[in-house]
Amino acid sequence: MNYLELFEKIKQKGSFLCVGLDSDMCKIPAHFQTARHPLFSFNKEIIDATHDLAIAYKLNTAFYESAGQEGWNNLCMTIHYIKDKYPGIFIIADAKRGDIGNTSKMYADAFFSEMDADALTIAPYMGEDSVAPFLDYENKWVVLLALTSNKGSSDFQMVVNKENDKPLYQIVIEQSKKWADHNKMMYVVGATKAEMLKDIRKIIPEHFLLIPGVGAQGGSLKKVAEYGLNSHCGLIVNSSRGIIYADSTNKFADKAREKARVLQKEMNIILH
């Protein structure tokens, strides 16, 4: 999916919501525990209940890897299910990968060719040659960590560069925007850091930003939109736990829909 197609979807659905499928064996409703593919079966119901309200799903690979080989299988099954049943939905593998060139190439193959995700989150620490191999796939996206939503983000991302007085996360954005433009690259910016979106928008007015941290982590959608919106929306706002674990009974999918609907309505107003 390219930049304009993504914007079209956003307008069409009146939504820039990404539902985070952080599907955890210990948290999904009890009756899935005995299902053949518990995580996939849970995801399937969440997806069926929210696909018209969300423009993207984000699969956090940790939750699948922790269930071993079968977890990995559930991850792939979920992506294929979305691709088959709801084409045109943007799929983000939230894997935070990044390694030396020949290794990054293998990760790119794993997620873009083998798994057919549309986008992959990448950690920038190892620099350009660790990111470049992910940029070679047509209509596939790199979502680079810039400013994350967690407390520890201040440990290194806010280190101020002696040369230009800029914090590391800005250096990451300024450097990496030379590697690829807004048609290939997005950035992760935590919703808990909404005010900083103003400075970030000065550096990258056109790029899409993936914003986690709305909901369980305490970020505000209104603030994110105030500082982050651009002429092509430019935002993909993720909510995971607030939607998928809104209820733990067998009404979980209805409840997830309700929660997604609240966010989508708010987004629709923002978009107009």
Add this chain to the structure above:
Amino acid sequence: MNYLELFEKIKQKGSFLCVGLDSDMCKIPAHFQTARHPLFSFNKEIIDATHDLAIAYKLNTAFYESAGQEGWNNLCMTIHYIKDKYPGIFIIADAKRGDIGNTSKMYADAFFSEMDADALTIAPYMGEDSVAPFLDYENKWVVLLALTSNKGSSDFQMVVNKENDKPLYQIVIEQSKKWADHNKMMYVVGATKAEMLKDIRKIIPEHFLLIPGVGAQGGSLKKVAEYGLNSHCGLIVNSSRGIIYADSTNKFADKAREKARVLQKEMNIILH
């Protein structure tokens, strides 16, 4: 395995060699392509041929993920094989993970509980709470990226902090050594940056360092030892491609042993 047990193994084998199992479907000898578990079958022969010369194996997860669910299976099979047949060998999952706390916890479960690796490489960009969950496992290790061996390492790792004139990689080491001591934490320092080991040893005299980049990436074992050795060896030097792809015929395992033997001999001299 704890700090002193690791040092014991190093003395016993006269080696601080880690063999990197970057096992790639496209590079392993042709006759494995038709094996039931190609990557595992290849690894098994490499391990059988080198287990007495190496104190550690490093499995680069990218190479297994790119082979899908079956690749993941081969990764787990390899770890179980080493644990069963050659107990006392240190197993590093080179996964370069790191995410918000609840997600890092899932990765820790995946690699330490589910897979039973001894150590996991972690990217520091997201700070303390992204690393902390990996430190809760007894006798399991975090190997934090500090200064990597690739060209792009200079993009961000060398950014100089305005406050104290130190490059980011040193800030990473100084901060993170407060999170856990040399009994729980190691650092990745590329062999291509051997001279910098001198400064690093001033900050962390006791820690083990995982040194990739000897061989295919051009690093020198002699220089690494000159600047990096401490009273408990303190080095785990990895070679991947230089050993496992030394030959592509069905003599590959003998040739791998030869290459490993050359490094082990050199290490044995260094240790004495």
